[in-house]
Amino acid sequence: MPQIILGPSQTKKIDGSVKKAGYAFLEKLAADDAVPGLHIEPINGSADPRVRTGRVNDFYRAVLFKVQGQGDEAHYVYLGILPHDDAIAFAKTARLKVNPVNGIAELVKASEPVAAQPAAEAAPEGGHGAGGAAPQPPVHETEPAAEAWSLLETRGVDKEALLDLGIDAALADRAMEATSDDSLIAAVEAAPQWQALALIDLAGGKPVEDVRADLGIDRVELSGDEETDEELLAALQHDAAKLQFAFIEDDEELRKAIEDDDFAAWRVFLHPEQRRYATGGYNGAFRLSGGAGTGKTVVLLHRARLLAKRDPGARILLTTFNKVLADSLRTDLRRLDSSVPIASRLGEPGIYIAGVDSAVHSVIQMAGSEVGAAITEVLGSRSPSIGGRTPASNWLDAAATVPDLPEELRSTTFFQAEYSMVVLPERITTRDEYLRVRRPGRGVALDRRKRQLVWQVVEAYRARASVEGSIDYGELAAVAAAYLEKAGCGVVDHVLVDEGQDLEPAKWQFLRALVPEGPDDLFIAEDSHQRIYGQRVVLGRYGIRIVGRARRLTLNYRTTAENLRYAMAVLAGGEYLDMEGEEEDSALYRSARSGPEPELVPTDSLGDGLSEVAGRVQRWLDDGVAPETIGLLVRDARRAQELVQGLEEHDVPVRVVDAHRDVRPGRPLVMTMHRAKGMEFSRVVLFDVSHDTVPAAYAVDKLTEGDRADALLRERSLLYVAASRARDELVVVWRGQPSELLP
Structure with a gap:
């Protein structure tokens, strides 16, 4: 049976019926490529003798490359479904080849020279090399020449190093001229995927040898001037080629590749x-x-x-x-x-x-009756009953039983943090154990007297839970x-x-x-x-x-460079440590996409903000944006309700998503920034990011200095999470004064 290989799609937006016809075509092809109705035909005058088109219906054609190899069955590299004339025009100029420097399969335009040369035999200045990349959009100069610095040169990368990796010589020239992340992304926009990502990584400061290792790049020797089918099939299996070419394993994977618009985004192609x-x-x-x-x-x-x-x-x-x-x-x-x-x-x-x-x-x-002994080990002597969950409000009730407790310690946030970070992991069950225990990472200093008072609160909290037969989530873990x-x-x-x-x-x-x-x-x-x-x-x-x-x-595949830059700027001023205690460097992160700058919209009042959002969402909908790809994010549930009511008054119906209501298509989605964790949208509005809203007063007020600093760090992270949900467009709206956390 023929092997189908999914390649870089050339398909434009087509309706569901064409997708189904495309799947039916490929299903038949995968079963038997000799079926007459498929009309697998070579193209006269094409640059690559392997290129074929196949009949999907009267109007659409599939574009393919047939690679026979030594086996009985052919391999077909599928590039998409296009209208008949577009399919023929593309097929005449497309070429599937092996990069002679590193053995990576690439789809190139035959109108460009295709001979790549190693660094030691570099083409004349301005020539083309291994990539044979398609024509690039011009890079617009935004700085005077006297002040422009090559981004790659500032990273210690020269053209010879690029050619030695196998980067197309013309692309290398354009990349060396780039003076910013934005101009570099514009230069690599139509390049083979591995070349684009290699250049973005190099511009981000990754050493050449690390890029070579990440992409699995080694030097190769081809058997002749033109690659054989066997060499091409091996090149399609290269790890870096798998960024754009995937061997389809079964009919279900094939169906998803055709019918699911974003299937290829991550389900098939991995860096x-x-x-x-x-x-x-x-x-x-x-x-x-x-x-x-x-x-x-x-x-x-x-x-x-x-x-x-x-x-x-x-x-x-x-x-x-x-x-x-x-x-x-x-x-x-x-x-x-x-x-x-x-x-x-x-x-x-x-x-x-x-x-x-x-x-x-x-x-x-699973533990059954044996859980009692574990309860005693963790919580000391108490009822073995563990029915409901202890509410967080019990901490304030417990604190009220200790009149000498300093006011700055009378907060649920403090006790939850002290309990989860010190008491539970150390399995402390007595006052003496608590007085002796080390408290690494806690930003709140406690002398002996304060520790004694804190322990009284812990005892009161545990005693009430024992009587009520409740347990909190941390205790249960x-x-x-x-x-x-x-x-x-x-x-x-x-x-x-x-x-x-x-x-x-x-x-x-x-x-x-x-x-x-x-x-x-x-x-x-x-x-x-x-x-x-x-x-x-x-x-x-x-x-x-x-x-x-x-x-x-470090390479972001979701968010445009402009949106990523804004989201990362939210984090400025905070110290972020990873889970081994090492500092994170946010400067390392780069995006592979570009788009419009985030739009910052000050308004005078809540009503003005609602009018602004309603008008913007309606324009997006009128332009054909799928409603469920629009995310409207707010700090808390109260703001979500205000936004929903306000938009409905402007005849813009939306849908709330929370812990009890899931995402469904048909309407723009309103949710808290916390609920948006793990999601992404084509367009995002951050609503009411105002001075008195973000950070939320209830999250940071009345905390000790150490706990407040960490709470502010979490508020920054929350805003970063919200801003980084946007794939394409990001709009930030506030009333009066903007949040202190905005860049």
Whole structure:
């Protein structure tokens, strides 16, 4: 049977009926390419004798390359569906070739010279080399020549180094002339994908040898002036070529590739660096960090799929901070591969997908009557009953029972942080233990007297919970961890964690106890810039040793360079530490896309802001923007309700998304910035980012100095999360004075 290879799509927007016809065409082709009705025909006068077109219907043609090789069955590289005349015109000029410097398959325009030369045999200045890239849009000079500095030269990169990687000589010239990130992105816009990403990484400061290693670039020797079919097939399998070419494994994957507009965005094509992390083997826990939109979750999903396929009996937990994000992981895993076995219970073969709290609950149920001993170990002498969850408001009630407690310590935030960061992970059950314990990472100094008063509050909190038979989520995780440690047997074989930066210590202890230490035990995706819950955590304190097994993704695939630059500027002034206690450098992050600058809209009042948003959303809808790709984000539920009511008064119906209501198509979506975590939209409005709204007073007021600093850091991270949801357009609206956190 012929092998279908998905290539860089040339398809413009087409309706569903054409997509279905396209899938039917490829399904028949994959079964038998000799069927007469397919009309697989060469093109007279084409630059590449391998190019073909096939009949999808009376008006549309599929564009393909036929690569026979030595086997009986042909390989067909599918490039998309175009109207008949457009398909013929494109097929005449397109060429599928092997880069002679590094052996990477590339789709090039035959109107360009195609002979690439190594650095030692560089083409004359202005000539073209390996990439044979399509004509590029002009780079508009925005600075006087005397003040313009080559971006790549400032990074210590010269043209010879680019040619030695296999970069097209003409593209190398344009890249060396670029004086900013924006002009570089414009220069690489139509280049082969691997070349574009290599240049963006180099401009971001990544060393040439690291780029070479990330893309798997080695020098090659072709057998002659023209590559053979066998050499081309090998080139299509190169890790860097897989950024644009994917061997389709089955009919379901083929159908999704045709019918799902964004299937190719991440479900098929992975950067070689992402692929390496998704498929690699590790001698213990591994941590993958990266900014918003860099593909951490994508890697996690591919890795879960690979582990399940590699060992059908493997027990895999795919988990994250809460149920909403877990549901999103489940949906995306199904879209990636609907054949992957999904386990219905923790500890069964397959992939069990759940929030951490749900996994904790499963272990508590497994423990049965043995949970009592674990409760005593963690909480001391108390009722073994663990019915409902203790409300956070109980902390203030407990504090009220200690009249001498200093006023600055009378906050739920302080006690939740002290309890989760010190008391629970250390399993403190007596006052003397608390007086002796170290409190690393806590920004609130406590002398002996203050510790005694704080412990009185803890005792009052625990006593009331014992009487009521309640337990909070952190306590439950600590109890489950204690039970698992005593049981001494792993419940699962692999744990994969998304959004790890938001988990508290007891939950890390639980996850560590859930899987035996060993190869590929824990795989953690995190971004300290997106920590919007809880306190800073250092994994090594909770038995999770990462040393030497941590990597970072820096290339953003979602957000335009302009939107990313604005979102990263929100973080300025804050200190961000990763989960090993090392400082994060936000300057490393780069985008592979460009677009309009974020639009900043000051208004005089709430009413003016609502009118502004209503008009903008209506214009987007009138322009044909899909309603559900418009995200309207606010700080809290109260602002969400104001926005919904205001837009409805302007005859712009919207839909609220919260913990109880999911995303559905048909209307623009209103949600809090917290709820938007893990989502993306083509267009985003950040509404009412005003001085008295962000940061939220209730989140930062009446806190001790140390806790307030960390709360402000979380508020910055929340605004960063919200701004980085925008793929294409970002609009920021405020009334009166803007938030102090805006750039």
